[in-house]
Amino acid sequence: MPEPSETLRVAAIGDLHVKEDHTAPYRELFGEISRDADVLVIAGDLTDLGKPREAEVLAEDLRACSIPVIAVLGNHDYECGCEQEVTNILRQAGVRILDGQAIEIDGVGFVGVKGFAGGFGRRMLGSFGEPAIKAMVAEGVNEAMKLENAMRQVRAKRAVVVLHYSPIVETIEGEPLEIFPFLGSSRLAETIDRFKVSAVVHGHAHRGCYQGHTLGGAAVYNVAQHIEKPTGKPYAILEI
Numbered sequence: 001m002p003e004p005s006e007t008l009r010v011a012a013i014g015d016l017h018v019k020e021d022h023t024a025p026y027r028e029l030f031g032e033i034s035r036d037a038d039v040l041v042i043a044g045d046l047t048d049l050g051k052p053r054e055a056e057v058l059a060e061d062l063r064a065c066s067i068p069v070i071a072v073l074g075n076h077d078y079e080c081g082c083e084q085e086v087t088n089i090l091r092q093a094g095v096r097i098l099d100g101q102a103i104e105i106d107g108v109g110f111v112g113v114k115g116f117a118g119g120f121g122r123r124m125l126g127s128f129g130e131p132a133i134k135a136m137v138a139e140g141v142n143e144a145m146k147l148e149n150a151m152r153q154v155r156a157k158r159a160v161v162v163l164h165y166s167p168i169v170e171t172i173e174g175e176p177l178e179i180f181p182f183l184g185s186s187r188l189a190e191t192i193d194r195f196k197v198s199a200v201v202h203g204h205a206h207r208g209c210y211q212g213h214t215l216g217g218a219a220v221y222n223v224a225q226h227i228e229k230p231t232g233k234p235y236a237i238l239e240i
């Protein structure tokens with residue numbers, strides 16, 4: 001067992017879906033998390049419709065957070081086409097929004113991309129037929145490549161991967177089978193398994209389940225706030 005001082009306590013939550021008419025929706029929770037963890041990771045769907053006003057409401061609540069905050073965007077954060085503005089507002093509030101980058105905090109590397117849909121295993125969508133299908137597959141491949149490039153930047157011995165879409169099926173089980181291909185892609189897991197990873201967190205599947213593994217053995221956690229977690233709270237605590 002590592003000494004406590006060598007362990008980073010990472011709080012992880014996803015799918016905040018902040019709306020513009022919400023009043024301080026997460027202020028209290030962020031205060032609690034700051035007392036409970038060393039770093040907060042948010043796995044996308046920060047806002048409900050990707051509106052700058054929603055990002056401002058979240059940015060205001062993040063003032064209650066006194067620990068470093070790392071996040072990726074989710075599909076909801078793209079809905080209005082204002083994802084750059086949403087990113088800027090949150091970056092100004094001190095959030096490290098990752099989109100294919102790696103950062104290091106206290107000896108732990110954090111790597112983040114949104115990821116994309118596409119399906120799993122042998123049933124993954126292939127690049128065949130109409131240009132629209134090929135474009136969809138290309139988007140998934142592109143996200144996996146961004147993840148790979150970011151992983152190569154990690155110098156730390158411990159690494160946490162932050163995604164919005166799921167890299168595996170296990171943590172989306174509980175969702176309707178028909179939408180599995182829209183909840184993530186094995187391409188992300190294939191990339192993850194080329195590296196040594198301490199933990200992977202994702203959101204997006206509000207009705208999935210908490211824990212699973214990639215084929216290569218990397219621990220994967222669905223940290224969407226709706227998911228039941230060992231903490232009994234909307235956020236997970238990972239000792240990295």
Ligand SMILES: [Fe+2]
Pocket residue numbers: 015017045074076203204205206
């Ligand atoms: Fe969500």
Ligand SMILES: [Fe+2]
Pocket residue numbers: 045074075076164203204205
């Ligand atoms: Fe989502």
